[in-house]
């Protein structure tokens with residue numbers, strides 16, 4: 001079947017490791033290991049994430065696992081004709097807790113099992129969520145990674161309540177645009193930073209109350225910071241918080257080793273540092289309900305057919321995208 005896959009690993013030039021072409025999934029290590037009650041979904045739309053670039057660079061994907069179909073996010077149709085979204089967190093069969101993200105043996109689609117940037121994907125039946133008719137396949141495909149992560153950061157982890165001020169580091173990314181829209185709809189005062197005036201201003205048009213150039217001192221301190229940029233913004237995040245504030249971190253796009261860890265400020269102010277990763281199936285279900293009841297929809301930067309996945313990856317890698325890059329029939 002047609003798929004966009006990591007044929008190899010290239011830490012410096014991730015797109016050099018990308019192939020778009022026919023791949024028999026059964027020939028991949030993941031395909032050979034698919035256990036019991038898995039179902040096949042015909043993919044109607046899939047969304048790209050920074051995770052896919054990291055995979056091509058070998059972050060979380062060892063060379064021995066290649067070729068590996070990329071992609072965590074999909075919406076499609078089952079053999080029974082049900083329209084579904086796919087929850088990308090694959091738990092170890094032995095895991096029984098209520099929070100699927102707490103499973104130390106979990107993986108995301110495309111790490112151990114073939115991902116969603118393909119004509120078909122196989123997932124555990126329990127990972128399927130009904131797609132409401134109100135959402136297009138492309139909109140639904142944006143939700144399982146970036147939007148779910150933003151939802152959990154804001155509503156499960158942060159301790160924020162309406163009226164508080166939240167700063168999102170970065171403006172244009174998939175997680176960042178989701179954070180802006182969700183936070184605005186939840187009654188928060190929403191601030192963002194960006195390296196680009198154009199993306200900062202677009203975030204304001206989207207719903208942020210103000211944007212600031214990356215690293216600029218804010219007019220006042222905030223209740224919480226949503227951090228996914230990592231090394232480049234960590235110090236600014238810590239310095240931007242009120243005493244008792246929280247930084248919720250889900251990623252390290254610019255690197256994981258900040259020049260200053262700011263440990264003294266963290267204990268002296270004192271602050272809370274909260275790690276967050278993906279979300280549970282219940283949170284994804286609630287996110288879908290929120291979109292249906294509010295009319296809120298993901299920002300889609302651009303849409304490409306699967307055969308043009310290389311162009312889609314180039315758009316994501318450029319850093320110029322605003323919102324999600326999606327693969328779907330146009």
Ligand SMILES: NC(=O)c1ccc[n+]([C@@H]2O[C@H](COP(=O)([O-])OP(=O)(O)OC[C@H]3O[C@@H](n4cnc5c(N)ncnc54)[C@H](OP(=O)(O)O)[C@@H]3O)[C@@H](O)[C@H]2O)c1
Pocket residue numbers: 048049050051054145146149169170171172173174175176193194195196199200214228229232250251252253254276277278316319
């Ligand atoms: N833990 C999880 O479960 C989880 C889930 C989803 C994502 N993530 C992580 O969250 C991060 C964002 O993911 P995404 O898919 O939203 O990525 P993306 O679409 O590529 O967005 C990258 C974002 O980083 C911002 N940024 C600011 N300074 C940067 C710098 N120096 N270098 C690079 N980027 C900078 C960009 O904002 P401006 O260009 O406007 O400055 C943009 O908002 C990634 O690290 C990803 O792995 C983690």
